Amino acid sequence: MNRATVIHVITELELGGAQEITLFTCRHLDRRRFEVHLITGRGGLLDADARAIPDLFLQFDDHLGRAVNFASDLRCLRSLTGRLRAIRRRSARPTIVHTHSSKAGILGRWAAFAAGADIRVHAIHGFGFHAGQPWWLRRAYQAAEQVTAPITDAFCPVSTANLEVARRLGLLRGGKPTLVLPSAIDAAEYEPKPGEGAALRRELAIPESAPLVGMIACLKPQKAPTRFVEAASRVAALHPQAHFFLAGDGELRPQVEAAVDAARLADRFHLLGWRRDVRRLLAAADVLALTSLWEGLPRVTLQAMAAAKPMVATRVDGTPEAVIDGRTGFLVESSDVAAFADRLSRLIADPALARDLGRNAHARLDDFRAESMLRKLEAFYDELLERR
Structure with a gap:
């Protein structure tokens, strides 16, 4: 018998x-114990994936967009409150509202408070504020989190780095329950099958013997994709046979295309757009890269683990919890493109080292398996239900 109704908002x-x-959480939460709902904005690439989840009560809210707009956000708050109140009235069970990401986290928690939800949980997948913003905007986002924290019953940060930021901001006052819940994965989805990497290289006209460095990321300021192009340009000067790919799309695509042209890398830098065949990309690559300026705990670092591939990444937020410098890959400061290129070159020049680091990464996978994450989350829900 279901103990609670769980409503995810993103x-x-x-x-x-x-x-x-x-979506993984919504798909795999134990339906014998939880009735699972998802409220999300419309128009994302993963909408069809959400629709395909069995026994999921799915609602699309047209007001729940990513852009911050005061008038639209007020409409979103009213809409979310109405939806949550309706679910709560229909259910005789306790209601847990579990919000994700910064904007849905603020609006969703206040809507849950107004709707009388029994428990309000917020997952911290990184914060909406960062050092690259004007000070007043950064402070406004911090204030929004601080004002919303008192109506939050529990937090689930994806990394201890995010937990420490929450603690410094005073979000955890009063001994609020917290569970550090890394962005776990189903490892079998990303462990390469024989021949997959070679097949993808043939599709992209990349020689089998060519070193291949890949980055899988949205082309947005957080991921700093033009810095990857700059690093690739430096690596290409030392390794003329090397190829590079960038799988993803977004607002910075024109700048990335211009950077590739300026670096004269058009014949060796492959802009792939959005790709769902992540396992094939991982299989084809020799080294993975990530040039983020801020993060929660990036999922691609775990995908690289599953594929036993080394990663060169920036030392930001939760990334060092997944990439161990010198053991499973390399970490560099986000501003040091020269050092980033140097570590990529080192792995290209020493394939044995790259294989060793990749094997070490794969050995850490047990810390990030999705099955363990789900059981911990369900136990956390049980703990919160018992405390109410």
């Missing part, structure tokens, strides 16, 4: 780590 289901782990 903005559009774009192709990203927070969205993928939210």
Whole structure:
């Protein structure tokens, strides 16, 4: 018999780590114990995936977009409140509202409070504020989190780095329950099958013997994709046979295309757009890269683990919890493109080292398996239900 109704709230289901782990959670929560709902914005690449989840009560809210707009956000707050109140009235069970991402986290928690939800949980997949913003905007986002924290019953940060930021901001005052819940994965989805990598290389006209460095990321400021192009240009000067791919799309695509042209890499830098065949991309690559300026705990670092591939990444937020410098890959400061290129070159020049780091990464996979994450989350829900 279901113990509770769990309602997940997130903005559009774009192709990203927070969205993928939210859908995984909605798909696999034990239906004998939980009635599972999802409220999300419309128009994301993963909408069809959400529709395909069995026994999921799915609602698309046209007001729940990613852009911040005061008038639209007020309409969203009213709409979410009405939806949550209607679900709560229909259910005789306790209601847990579990919000994801910054905007849905703020609006969703206030809507849950207004609707009288029994428990309000917020998953921290990184924060909406970062050092690259004007100070006043960063402070406004911090204030929004601080004002919303008192109506939050529990937090689920994806990394201890995010937990520490929450603690410094005073979000955890009063001894609020917290569960660090890394962005886990189903490893079998990403462990390469024989021949997959070679087949993808043939499709892209990349020689089998050519070193291949790949980055899988949305082309948005957070991921700093033009820095990957700059690093690739430096690597290409030392390794003329090397190829590169960038799988993803977004607002910075024109800048990325211009950077590739300026670096004269058009014949060796493959802009792939959005791709769902992540396992094939991982199989084809020799090294994975991630040039993010801020993060929660990036899902691609775990996908690289599953594929036993080394990663060169920036030392930001939760990334060092997945990439161990010198053991499973390399970490560099986000501003140091020269060091980033140097680590990529080192792995290209020493395939044995790359294989060793990849094997070490795969050995850490047990810490990030989705089955373990789900059981921990269900136990956390049980704990919160017992405390109410």
